Amino acid sequence: MARRDYLGNFELMVMLALMRLGENAYGVPISKEIEERTGREVVLGSVYATLERLAEKGLVSSDLGESTAERGGRAKRYFRVTPKGLREVRHAQAALKKLWQGLPQLEGGSV
Amino acid sequence: MRTSNPPIVATWLLERLYTGEKSESLIGDLVECYSHGRSGAWYWRQVLAAIALSFCKEVRGHIFLAIRAVVTGWLAFFMFRFISFGMLSRFHLWLHLYHKVPLLFVGYAAAPLTFLPWALVWIASGWFLASHHRPHSAFMLLAFSGSVLLWNLQGLPWTIHLLFEAMSNPRFVPQLAFDLMELTLPPICIAFGGLLAGLSKTSPSAQEKQHVT
Numbered sequence: 283m284a285r286r287d288y289l290g291n292f293e294l295m296v297m298l299a300l301m302r303l304g305e306n307a308y309g310v311p312i313s314k315e316i317e318e319r320t321g322r323e324v325v326l327g328s329v330y331a332t333l334e335r336l337a338e339k340g341l342v343s344s345d346l347g348e349s350t351a352e353r354g355g356r357a358k359r360y361f362r363v364t365p366k367g368l369r370e371v372r373h374a375q376a377a378l379k380k381l382w383q384g385l386p387q388l389e390g391g392s393v
Numbered sequence: 394m395r396t397s398n399p400p401i402v403a404t405w406l407l408e409r410l411y412t413g414e415k416s417e418s419l420i421g422d423l424v425e426c427y428s429h430g431r432s433g434a435w436y437w438r439q440v441l442a443a444i445a446l447s448f449c450k451e452v453r454g455h456i457f458l459a460i461r462a463v464v465t466g467w468l469a470f471f472m473f474r475f476i477s478f479g480m481l482s483r484f485h486l487w488l489h490l491y492h493k494v495p496l497l498f499v500g501y502a503a504a505p506l507t508f509l510p511w512a513l514v515w516i517a518s519g520w521f522l523a524s525h526h527r528p529h530s531a532f533m534l535l536a537f538s539g540s541v542l543l544w545n546l547q548g549l550p551w552t553i554h555l556l557f558e559a560m561s562n563p564r565f566v567p568q569l570a571f572d573l574m575e576l577t578l579p580p581i582c583i584a585f586g587g588l589l590a591g592l593s594k595t596s597p598s599a600q601e602k603q604h605v606t
Binding site: 308309310313325326327328330331333334344346349350352353354356357358359 | 398411413414415417418419420421422423424425426428429438439442443444445446447450
């Protein structure tokens with residue numbers, strides 16, 4: 283069986299946030315999306331570190347956008363999931379679904 | 394929307410010490426969040442975490458370079474300590490013999506005099522390290538500063554003990570200030586020495602990519 287690097291927990295969160303945000307996926311909304319949906323504070327530096335790692339693996343790509351005064355004249359960097367990235371997310375989803383199936387502890391929602 | 398600028402020192406540190414590739418976009422994002430109401434403490438926390446994360450990533454990828462930074466930094470430190478304190482003790486002895494200056498500085502009032510030669514030694518070490526590893530001096534300085542901080546952390550339990558003592562008894566405050574100074578002075582001086590040599594922001598990873606392209 284070929285060795286496969288699975289997406290880490292936070293990597294998967296970032297990928298899913300990118301997919302949800304579509305065209306508007308840059309640092310601020312990505313971290314907000316993860317914060318709102320997981321309820322935990324996100325360090326922007328960790329989002330960027332993860333995005334750089336994902337870009338090295340070819341799972342995301344990025345483009346420079348417009349710079350605005352409220353950003354101190356610095357440009358936004360928009361990220362998007364590549365076809366390879368989408369395949370990886372689908373694979374992770376399938377693997378997690380299989381792992382979640384048939385676990386009595388997770389059924390019913392009590393405790 | 395807030396119009397005031399975010400903490401300048403924090404941004405300055407991030408510009409120089411963050412070794413990730415997309416630092417401009419990250420700073421822009423942080424400035425945007427700050428302008429939308431995030432606090433200065435939040436900004437500082439984000440900046441320090443971003444620097445620490447990017448540094449850890451670089452260390453994982455360039456462990457031998459990090460070891461070289463630590464070894465070179467400490468060797469430079471011992472060399473400059475030997476030179477300066479050897480010279481200082483002779484000068485001190487000369488002052489004592491010919492001008493009747495007392496041999497020992499005693500008391501907290503003399504603390505700045507005690508710290509000054511140490512500060513110069515740390516500055517010289519930072520300068521030496523940065524000037525001999527120009528392509529990625531920020532990374533080298535961070536690695537060396539980290540090792541010095543780790544080494545100094547051995548005194549942390551005593552400093553914490555002093556902190557609690559100083560809360561109930563003010564006579565421990567000068568000793569606490571002295572200990573805190575001892576803990577924080579080396580990294581600051583190393584960074585200052587690096588600045589004197591001209592900090593290069595290029596990270597080892599970025600340099601490797603430049604070689605490839």
